[in-house]
Amino acid sequence: MTKRTVTAVQSVKEEGSFWQPVSIKKVTDDSVTHVKVDTSETYQTWMGFGGALTESATYTLDQLPEEKKESILKAYYDKEKGLGYTMGRLHIASCDFSLENYDYIEENDETLETFNMDREEKWVLPTLRRAQEIAGEPLTLVASPWSPSAWMKTNGERNNGGKLKKEYYTLWAQFIARYLKEMQKKGFEIEAITVQNEPAATQTWDSCEFTAEEEAEMVKVLSRVFKEEGITVNIIIWDHNRDIIFERADTVLSDAEANKAVWGVGNHWYMSEDFEELSKVHDKYPDKHMIFTEGCIEGGVQLGAWHTGERYARNIMGDMNNWLEGFLDWNIVLDEQGGPNHVGNYCDAPIIADTKEKVAHYNSSYYFIGHLSKYIRPGAQRVDVSLSGNDLSVVAFKNEDGSLITVLLNETDQASDLVLSLDKEAAAVHVPAHSITTVVSE
Numbered sequence: 001m002t003k004r005t006v007t008a009v010q011s012v013k014e015e016g017s018f019w020q021p022v023s024i025k026k027v028t029d030d031s032v033t034h035v036k037v038d039t040s041e042t043y044q045t046w047m048g049f050g051g052a053l054t055e056s057a058t059y060t061l062d063q064l065p066e067e068k069k070e071s072i073l074k075a076y077y078d079k080e081k082g083l084g085y086t087m088g089r090l091h092i093a094s095c096d097f098s099l100e101n102y103d104y105i106e107e108n109d110e111t112l113e114t115f116n117m118d119r120e121e122k123w124v125l126p127t128l129r130r131a132q133e134i135a136g137e138p139l140t141l142v143a144s145p146w147s148p149s150a151w152m153k154t155n156g157e158r159n160n161g162g163k164l165k166k167e168y169y170t171l172w173a174q175f176i177a178r179y180l181k182e183m184q185k186k187g188f189e190i191e192a193i194t195v196q197n198e199p200a201a202t203q204t205w206d207s208c209e210f211t212a213e214e215e216a217e218m219v220k221v222l223s224r225v226f227k228e229e230g231i232t233v234n235i236i237i238w239d240h241n242r243d244i245i246f247e248r249a250d251t252v253l254s255d256a257e258a259n260k261a262v263w264g265v266g267n268h269w270y271m272s273e274d275f276e277e278l279s280k281v282h283d284k285y286p287d288k289h290m291i292f293t294e295g296c297i298e299g300g301v302q303l304g305a306w307h308t309g310e311r312y313a314r315n316i317m318g319d320m321n322n323w324l325e326g327f328l329d330w331n332i333v334l335d336e337q338g339g340p341n342h343v344g345n346y347c348d349a350p351i352i353a354d355t356k357e358k359v360a361h362y363n364s365s366y367y368f369i370g371h372l373s374k375y376i377r378p379g380a381q382r383v384d385v386s387l388s389g390n391d392l393s394v395v396a397f398k399n400e401d402g403s404l405i406t407v408l409l410n411e412t413d414q415a416s417d418l419v420l421s422l423d424k425e426a427a428a429v430h431v432p433a434h435s436i437t438t439v440v441s442e
Contacts, residue, residue, distance in 0.1 A: 004404075006427045006441045011367050013306045013434035018367040024439065025428045027419060033426070034388055034418040037396045037406055041384035044290075046397060047326035048140060049373035050087025051076065051350075052294070053131070056097035056340045057331040058123035063355040072351055072360055073127070076332055077134040083366070083373045088128065088139040089293065089328045090190075092179050094158065095146040095197070096205030096345045097331055101158045104179070107151050110171060117182050125186060142266075142293065142328060143179070144194040144239060146206035148172045153208060159343070161202030161209050169218060173225035180231055192234035194266050194293060195219060200240055200248075205343045212251035216258040223261035234263035239293050241271035242319075246280040253285050264289035267319070270298070275318035282323040290323045292316070296330035297348035297365070300338040306434060308348060309364030313409045313436055316372055317395045320382060329369065333360075371438045375405045390416050392431065403442035410435050 006026060011018040051057075061069045075082045094102045106114040132138055147158040152172060155162030164172055180190050195218050199210040210218060219235055226233060238248050245267050253259045265281055265288055278290050295315060297308045316327055330347065336354045338346030350366035353359075376397045385396040385406065393409040404422055408431055416431045422441045431437055 004422075004425055004441045006422065006425065006439065008429060008437055008439045009371070010432070010435055010437045011309075011364075011371065012432045014432065018364075019370065022430070022437070027426045027428050029426070032419055033421040034390060034416075035394055035406065035408070036386045036421040037404065037423055038384040038386075039398050039404065039423045042398075043382040043384075044323050044325050046376055046378060046380040046382070047291070048086035048378040049083065049327050049329075049369065050085045050089065050139060051329035051332035052089040052091070052097075053124055053128050054091060054095060054097040054331050055099060055124055057333045057349070058127040059099060059340065060333050060335045060353050060355060061127060062123055063335070064353055064358055064360070068353075068358060068360060072333060072353070073131055073134055075351065075362070075366070077131045079136070082134075083370050084377070085131075085373065086135060086137070086140060086378055087326060087328055088131065088141050090124065090128075090141060090143045091197075092143050092145040092176065092193075093147070094206050094342075096203070096341050096343055097339075098206075098342060099340055100342050101206065103149050103158070105149060105175070107149075112175060112178050115175075115178050115182070117179070125188075128188065138189065140191045140326075141188060142192045142194065142236065142291070143183075143190050144197045144293070145176065145208075146197045147208045149175070158206045159204060161207050163209050163214070164218075169221045170225065173218070173222045174229075176222065177225050177229045177231055180233055181229070190233055192236050192263060192291075193222075194236040194239035195222065196239065197294075198240045198268070199238070200244075205341075205345060212248050216252045216255040219252065219258040219261050220255075235261055236264045236266045236291060236293065237262050239266040240268055242267040242269065242277050243272035243274055245277045246284075249281045249285065249288070253288070259285075262288060264291050266291050266293035268293065269295040269315045273315065273318060275322045278319055278322040278324060289325050290319070292319055292324055292327045294328065294330050300346040300348065301334070301336065301352055302348050303352060303361050303363065306364050309368035309436070310409070310411050310434070312365045313368040313371065313407075314393060314411065316369070317393050317407065317409060320395045368436055371407055371436045375403075375407075375438050375440060380405070390418070392416065401442070403440055406439040406441075408437045408439070410437075
């Protein structure tokens with residue numbers, strides 16, 4: 001057996017340090033093992049990491065000098081020096097992180113003759129093109145509608161919920177099909193669409209409610225229209241919080257016709273950290289793919305906070321250990337206020353761009369994501385890992401190149417000295433209080 005090299009990088013709150021190499025000592029006695037990785041037991045295959053290229057994010061980037069904008073995009077999409085993002089989320093027409101409400105068609109246009117996506121050529125699509133150039137390959141793209149056209153809805157507006165009128169289900173599906181075709185013309189293949197962003201919520205911004213039964217019906221209409229128009233795209237349901245993900249998925253997927261058309265189930269993190277809810281969906285519907293489609297730190301900018309990074313890692317790792325296959329952060333960049341947002345729903349982002357001072361602030365969340373995304377690459381398989389005697393979180397993946405990645409998150413005030421059993425090799429590692437450690441065996 002070839003001897004493997006074991007290395008590690010660590011980010012530590014007390015030192016204010018990120019991605020620092022730390023020494024790992026190989027040990028011969030693994031009789032006291034705290035973390036045991038078993039590569040013979042495998043689970044899901046990883047699709048990748050990414051974030052949302054919203055109008056607000058891309059507009060904010062455009063307010064910076066060209067070299068600053070370029071350095072931020074490289075920080076996300078460069079495989080060597082950045083996070084190595086390979087995925088992206090887009091909004092279909094406006095969302096709250098747009099400068100205002102907007103649509104692609106004029107009022108009462110039931111022919112879609114006025115369909116026009118020129119607005120996306122201002123900020124979103126040029127940024128996406130550059131991101132793909134830096135990544136060196138097309139991103140795996142997921143697109144989501146926040147609201148149908150106002151005149152198709154029961155409340156007559158994009159904001160404040162309402163429902164899609166039944167007589168417009170087919171037209172709305174044709175609208176989404178047109179979006180997919182227009183994106184294709186522009187050189188972008190959309191891998192998946194979600195039926196509706198947060199369909200169980202009435203929000204002050206662009207929103208629309210679908211019950212589970214209505215979502216199942218919409219899935220069937222989308223599937224029919226896509227077939228008629230020769231479109232191949234995956235359909236993701238729910239795209240909302242994980243607390244009732246099983247209940248929702250179970251209702252939609254018990255409709256046999258809808259079940260055939262659904263590729264996956266999307267979750268957000270805002271209501272709960274009941275990670276095992278994802279496993280419930282997987283256990284009953286093992287052919288459906290679990291994707292994290294949105295999460296962020298609510299309530300505005302929190303520069304320098306450590307707990308924000310911990311929240312990211314805890315949620316990503318918790319979901320990974322329950323069959324998650326891909327992670328999509330919310331806005332990749334926001335301004336100094338946590339916007340722009342056309343209804344003042346300000347949030348934090350891993351990178352905050354101060355558009356007045358023309359500087360970029362990298363939050364702890366950026367580095368915590370990197371502890372996972374830089375090392376766990378598309379095609380990696382999750383492997384079994386067990387932990388004893390510590391209040392830590394741990395996840396392990398084996399990449400296609402054979403490298404074994406183990407990530408340890410310590411959110412406690414206590415440091416730990418651990419012995420890791422890494423598939424026939426053992427290593428000792430010191431895990432400081434409030435730290436995250438990535439161990440690479442290759």
